Amino acid sequence: MVRYVFKAVSAEGRRSQGGLDAVDDAGAVDQLLQRGLTPLTLKAEATGRRWRRSADLTRGERLSFIRDLANLAAAGFALEPALGLVGDQMPRAAAMELVAGLRQRVRAGETLGRAMAAYSTVFPPEFLGLVTAGEQGGSLAEALGHLSALEEARSHFRQRLVSAMIYPALIALLTLAALGVMAGYVLPQFQDLFAGSKAKLPTATLAVLAVGDFLGRYGPLFLAAATGGILIFLRALKYREVRARVDRLVLSLGPLGRLVRDAQLALYTRTLASLLSGGVPLAPALATASACLGNHALAAASDRVRLRVRGGESLSHATGAEPLFPRRLVRLLAMAEQTASLPRALLDLSQVLERERGMALDRALSLLTPVLTLILGGMVGAIFAALISGIMSLNDIAI
Numbered sequence: 352m353v354r355y356v357f358k359a360v361s362a363e364g365r366r367s368q369g370g371l372d373a374v375d376d377a378g379a380v381d382q383l384l385q386r387g388l389t390p391l392t393l394k395a396e397a398t399g400r401r402w403r404r405s406a407d408l409t410r411g412e413r414l415s416f417i418r419d420l421a422n423l424a425a426a427g428f429a430l431e432p433a434l435g436l437v438g439d440q441m442p443r444a445a446a447m448e449l450v451a452g453l454r455q456r457v458r459a460g461e462t463l464g465r466a467m468a469a470y471s472t473v474f475p476p477e478f479l480g481l482v483t484a485g486e487q488g489g490s491l492a493e494a495l496g497h498l499s500a501l502e503e504a505r506s507h508f509r510q511r512l513v514s515a516m517i518y519p520a521l522i523a524l525l526t527l528a529a530l531g532v533m534a535g536y537v538l539p540q541f542q543d544l545f546a547g548s549k550a551k552l553p554t555a556t557l558a559v560l561a562v563g564d565f566l567g568r569y570g571p572l573f574l575a576a577a578t579g580g581i582l583i584f585l586r587a588l589k590y591r592e593v594r595a596r597v598d599r600l601v602l603s604l605g606p607l608g609r610l611v612r613d614a615q616l617a618l619y620t621r622t623l624a625s626l627l628s629g630g631v632p633l634a635p636a637l638a639t640a641s642a643c644l645g646n647h648a649l650a651a652a653s654d655r656v657r658l659r660v661r662g663g664e665s666l667s668h669a670t671g672a673e674p675l676f677p678r679r680l681v682r683l684l685a686m687a688e689q690t691a692s693l694p695r696a697l698l699d700l701s702q703v704l705e706r707e708r709g710m711a712l713d714r715a716l717s718l719l720t721p722v723l724t725l726i727l728g729g730m731v732g733a734i735f736a737a738l739i740s741g742i743m744s745l746n747d748i749a750i
Contacts, residue, residue, distance in 0.1 A: 353395050355379045359388035360476075360638040365661070366391075366654070380468050389479050390471045391642050407449040408473050410509070412441060414502045416450065417478075421495035430491070431457050449473065462486050477501065477622045480639040481629045488630035497625035504621065504705065508614075511709070515716045519723055526727035533734060534570070538563030541738055545745075556741035559734055591647065599648040602675065610711050615646050616680065617704035619653065624697035634661050649675055666693070 357379070358368045367388065373379035376393070383390050408416065416437055423433035431454060438450035449470060456466035464483035467474045478498060485494025542560055545552060552560075566573075587593045602608040622643050626636035634657060641653035652673040659669035667684035670676050680700065687696035 353379075355393055355395055357383060357388075357393045358391045359383050360391060360480075360635060360642075361388055365634075366638055366657075376469070380471065384465055384468060389476070389483065390468060391476050393471065407445050407470065409446075410506065412443070412446045413473070414499075414506050415440070416446075417495065417502050418499045421492065421499040424492035424495050430463060463491070476639045476642040477626065480631055480635060481626055484626065484629045484631040490630065494629040497629055501621055501625055505618070508705070508708075512712065515712070519716070519719050522720065522723055523727065526731065529731060530727075530734075533731070534563050534566045537738075538734075539567060541741070545741060552744055553737070553740045555733075555737040556744070559737040560741075595647040595651060598646045602646065602648060606711070606715075610708065610715070611646065612649070612675070612677075613704045613708045613711070615644055615649050616677070617701050617708060618643055619649070620680075620697045620704065621701035624694045624701060627694040627697070633666065652676065 354370055354372055355376075356368070356370050358366065360366050371379060371382055373382060376395075379393055380390060383393075419437045419440060420433055423436060424430070428436070434450060434454035434457060438447050438454060441447040441450055452469070453463070453466045456469065457463060462483070464479055464486055467479055467482060471479060481494045481498055482491070485491040538560065542563065545556070545560065588597060602612055619640050623636055623640040626639055627633065631639070637653065637657040637660060641650050641657060644650040644653060652675045656666070656669045656673060656676075659672065660666055665685075665688055667681055667688055670684055671678075671681040683696055683700055684693070687693045
């Protein structure tokens with residue numbers, strides 16, 4: 352028997368965590384489902400390994416899986432043969448094996464939501480919640496369509512961000528490489544040249560030579576200390592309290608904080624809209640949407656909203672009590688509750704936030720490249736200017 356630690360959500364939206372003993376991962380999932388709980392995270396205490404084979408589906412394969420399955424379901428295919436067709440299109444053996452496992456479970460009589468729960472960290476919580484609600488409400492094809500649109504939006508944003516960062520990253524790497532060559536090879540040559548001269552070197556030249564000498568003597572130690580500090584910081588982020596403080600600090604960083612907040616709220620509102628449109632009750636939908644948030648400060652605020660809603664408050668009133676949520680979200684929720692159009696309003700807001708996020712990201716990245724070029728180019732230019740100034744001082748002595 353293996354001891355597992357889990358976090359799960361009930362059909363009423365109540366989140367719980369604890370431990371259980373099971374023979375394997377599938378047995379642990381079955382126990383949770385029998386209790387009426389949908390697992391959010393599950394890991395084995397003995398090995399500390401997160402409960403999933405992370406390489407089973409890449410993000411691109413997961414998008415292809417849900418998009419193809421949604422198209423086949425909308426075309427009227429039965430679930431089991433549709434899974435067979437989707438599995439045949441998977442490019443890797445591991446992905447084909449995972450889809451085959453889903454198909455085998457469905458063939459044995461399990462629902463798709465229960466089958467996905469056996470791979471609950473391959474498939475995020477919103478997948479499990481929306482698929483389960485779709486099956487219970489007889490609208491699985493519509494639920495898969497919502498998931499496909501959600502995953503498409505995420506993939507598009509990731510690709511856009513990566514594409515936009517390639518050129519600035521290349522400039523930074525090349526410039527840092529040039530600075531490294533200058534500090535490790537060029538500056539020592541000039542130090543030997545200036546060492547035999549009695550000329551009074553300019554302050555800028557002395558400063559550049561001092562920096563070069565420091566990097567030559569202590570550069571490896573400095574690099575090792577910086578690497579160690581980064582590793583310690585990343586390890587500290589595994590603690591919930593530290594991560595929440597760092598995430599709250601990020602949200603307070605002016606334009607950057609607003610960009611992060613809007614990106615997280617776009618995911619949150621789109622996920623919540625998809626879950627409510629698929630028939631998921633509000634409290635469980637809030638729990639699932641909260642689990643999708645990567646910023647722990649926002650996730651904690653969302654969880655407090657869920658608890659207030661379970662206590663009988665309206666969603667707009669509960670959201671308004673949290674300062675991390677923008678006022679326009681509160682006003683929109685209040686109007687949507689009055690007109691009984693909450694899913695549509697949330698989807699519209701997510702689209703607005705995504706457009707604003709895209710425009711803000713474009714502006715930031717359009718400024719990043721010239722600013723980065725000016726800063727790094729200025730550093731290289733200042734070094735050359737200081738060295739040339741020192742050479743000119745030697746010429747003055749010679750004259």
